[in-house]
Amino acid sequence: MVTLKDIAKKCGVSVASVSKAINHMPGVGTQTAKKIRETAKSMGYLPNAAAQALKTNRTFIIGVLLEDDDSHGLLHQFFVSVLESFKIKMEEQGYDLMLMNRTVGKRTISYLEHCRYSNMDGVFVACIDFSDKELLELADAGIPMVTIDHTYPGHPSVYSDNVDGISKAVRYAHKLGHTRIGFISGALAGVTNKRFEGYQSTLKELGIPYRDEYYKVSRYRDVSLTKKLTADLLKLPQPPTCILMPDDYAGLGGLSAIREAGLRVPEDISVIGFDGLEFMAHISPRLTTINQDTQQIGEAAAELLLKQIDNKGKEALPAKSIKVPVTLIEGETVVLPKKG
Amino acid sequence: MVTLKDIAKKCGVSVASVSKAINHMPGVGTQTAKKIRETAKSMGYLPNAAAQALKTNRTFIIGVLLEDDDSHGLLHQFFVSVLESFKIKMEEQGYDLMLMNRTVGKRTISYLEHCRYSNMDGVFVACIDFSDKELLELADAGIPMVTIDHTYPGHPSVYSDNVDGISKAVRYAHKLGHTRIGFISGALAGVTNKRFEGYQSTLKELGIPYRDEYYKVSRYRDVSLTKKLTADLLKLPQPPTCILMPDDYAGLGGLSAIREAGLRVPEDISVIGFDGLEFMAHISPRLTTINQDTQQIGEAAAELLLKQIDNKGKEALPAKSIKVPVTLIEGETVVLPKKG
DNA sequence: TTGTAAGCGTTATCAA
DNA sequence: TTGATAACGCTTACAA
Helix, strand or coil: CCCCHHHHHHHHCHHHHHHHHHHCCCCCCHHHHHHHHHHHHHHHCCCCCCHHHHHHHCCEEEECCCCCCCCCCCHHHHHHHHHHHHHHHHHHHCCCEEECCCCCCCCCHHHHHHHCCCCCCCCCCCCCCCCCCCHHHHHCCCCCCCEECCCCCCCEEEEEEHHHHHHHHHHHHHHHCCCCCEEECCCCCCHHHHHHHHHHHHHHCCCCCCCCHEECCCCCCCCHHHHHHHHHHHHCCCCCCCECCCHHHHHHHHHHHHCCCCCCCCCCEEEEECCCCCCHHHHHCCCCCEEHHHHHHHHHHHHHHHHHHHHHCCCCCCCEEEEEEEEEEEECCCCCCCCC | CCHHHHHHHCCCHHHHHHHHHHHHCCCHHHHHHHHHHHHHCCCCCCCCHHHHHHHHCCEEEEECCCCCCCCCCCHHHHHHHHHHHHHHHHHHCCCCCEECCCCCCCCCCCHHHHHHHHHCCCEEEEECCCCCCHHHHHHHCCEEEEEECCCCCCCCCEECCCCHHHHHHHEEEEEEECEEEEECCCCCCHHHHHHHHHHHHHHHCCCCCCCHHHHHCCCCCCCHHHHHHHHHHHHHHCCCCEEECHHHHHHHHHHHHHHHCCCCCCCCCCCEEEEECHHHHCCCCCCCCCCCCCHHHHHHHHHHHHHHCCCCCCCCCCEEEECCCEEECCCCCCCCCCCC
C-alpha cells in the first residue's frame, strides 16, 4: 500500500507538501505539486478512506434503508429502480452506498447506531413503515436524510404526484365509459391518503357519486390480500366495471381473482395498476397503469440529499419536498364496459 | 461523540484499559472491566469504524458487484434474492455491504481501486460479464472474493446444479410425452455450457436425437431476443412441442411470441423456465420452471467468503466450489403434446 | 492488573 | 514555498 509518506520519500519532500499537492491545496509550488502528483500516479497511490474519514469526519458513505415488512426491500422493483437512479447521481459526486441494517455483529443495533458507527454522511430512506420508532429516532438525529414517499419534519423528500396519478386513472376510465370505478388502495399512509384524495375529488368532479363499497384497503405489493379484496368487489350485487389496484405487483392478485371468477380482462372488467414496472409490459394482457418516473425521483432525491450534506453545520435549510409528475401508460386492460 | 478517552476519564482509568474492557480482552480486572462496560453503555459509546479500520486494517465492509450490460444489476430478481440471503448471513457476522462502482468522484476508478480505497475485506460478485478485464484484475489482486455462477482460479464460487436443472426439465417434458424439446439458452458462458451439457446428455439418455435446429442462443433476461428466437422455432417445418427458456424473465418473451403466433400455452406448446422467480407464480399460466435455491446460494457464498477472510494471510485455501441442488416447480405450462 | 506510548494514514496549523 | 508536528480514535506491545 502506497502512502503519502512513500511519495514524500521518493520526491524528497514532506508529507504535508504531498497532501497539499494531491488535494490541490495552496501552499505548494506549481512545479513541486506537479512532480508530486506525477509520482503519486506512477506509484499507484490511492488515499486511505479510513484515515481520511478519521481526520475529516467525512466518509462519503450514504446509508440505504430499503426494508419492508418482510425485510425484502431489495425485491421491490419500484424502490430499487429509484435506488439505481439515486446511486448513479451520488456516485458522480463521489459517494458510496452502504446497505443499512440492525444487526452488526451478532447483537442488534439501531439504524441510528449503525449510522453513527459507520459515520455515514447521509441516509436514503425508501422504507415502507415510516412509523417505525427507529426511523423516527434516526430522523431526529440531525443526520442528512432524504425520504421517498414520506416526509419527516426538517428533512427533504420526494414523491410522485399521487393525487394526479389516481386522478388520471379515474379520468381515463371515465373517458372510456366507466362510472363504476373501484379502488383498492395500499395500506393507510401519506401516499395512500393522497391517492384516495385523488380518487374522491376526481369522482366528484366527474359527477360520479362516491360509493363506500367500491373502496378497499389492501397493502402494497400484497398479491393475496389484493386478490381477496378484488374477489370481494366482484361479489357485490353491482360490482365495479373498472378497478384501480394498489400497484402493478399487487394487481397480479387482482387479475388472478378476476380470472378465477370466470371473468376476462378487459372484456368483462377493466383494471388499472400503479407504478409502471418494467416486467408488466411483457405479460398479457399488458396492464394499463400509472407510471412513476423512478429516474427522476432518484435524481431528485440525490440532489436534495447532496444539498443537505453540503449545508451541514450551517443554518437549517427549508426542508424541500419535490413532487414528480406521473404519466398514464395505455395498456390493454381498460375498454368500454359492457352494459350492466 | 463519545470516545474511549471520555469513558477513561469518567472511570478514572486509562484508554488502554477501556479498550481492553470493551473488546473483552485479557488484561483488565473483572470488576474494572464491568464498570467500564457499564459506563460505556450508559454514555452511549459506539466505536469509530474509521479509527478501528485505520488501526486494524479490517473494515468489515464487503463490496457487492452486481452489474449487467445495462448496469442494472439490482433489477435482476434472481441475483438480488441471492444477495438478500447473503446479506443476512454476513450481517450476522458484523459485515456491512457496500455497492461497488467505477466512478468515485467524477473521474473513473477501477473496481480494484475502489476496493482498495475503501479497504474492503472481501467482495461478492454476481456480475454477468465475467470476462471483464477489471474483474480479472480484481480476481488477481488476492482480495477475498466469492462469485456466483462463475469460477475464478483461486477463488471459491457457488452454482446451482445446472446440468441437473436442464436434465430435470427435459426428463419432465419427456415424461409428459414430449420428444421434440427445444432449448433457448442464455449467452455462452460457464453456466450456459453446463445447461447445454445437461440438455444434450439427457436427450441422449432418453434416446431422443439431438437436433441442432432446436437449440438457440439468446441472452439471459433478454425478453425481445428470446421472443424472436421463439418465433423462429415456431416457424420450423416441424417445431418443438416444448421449449426450455433461458430464464423465467426471458421466458416472458417466449410466451409472447407463442401468443402472437396464435398458439396457446400449454395446449399448443409447452414451456419451461429457469430460476423460479417469485412473481411468475402470480401470472397466468403459471410457469413450470427449474427453481434455483437463492437462499442456499447466498448462504453458501457467505460461508465461503467468511472462510477466505478468516484465512487471509495464511496459506491459500483450496478454492472450494459449492453446487446447490435445484428443483422443478410444476406450473401449468407443460402438458401432453398434441399429435403432430 | 494497570498505564504509557507508539503508530495506523491523513489533514491542518503554524513556524521557518 | 516548505516542513515539523499535532491530532483524529483506536489497538497493542511493553513497561510499571
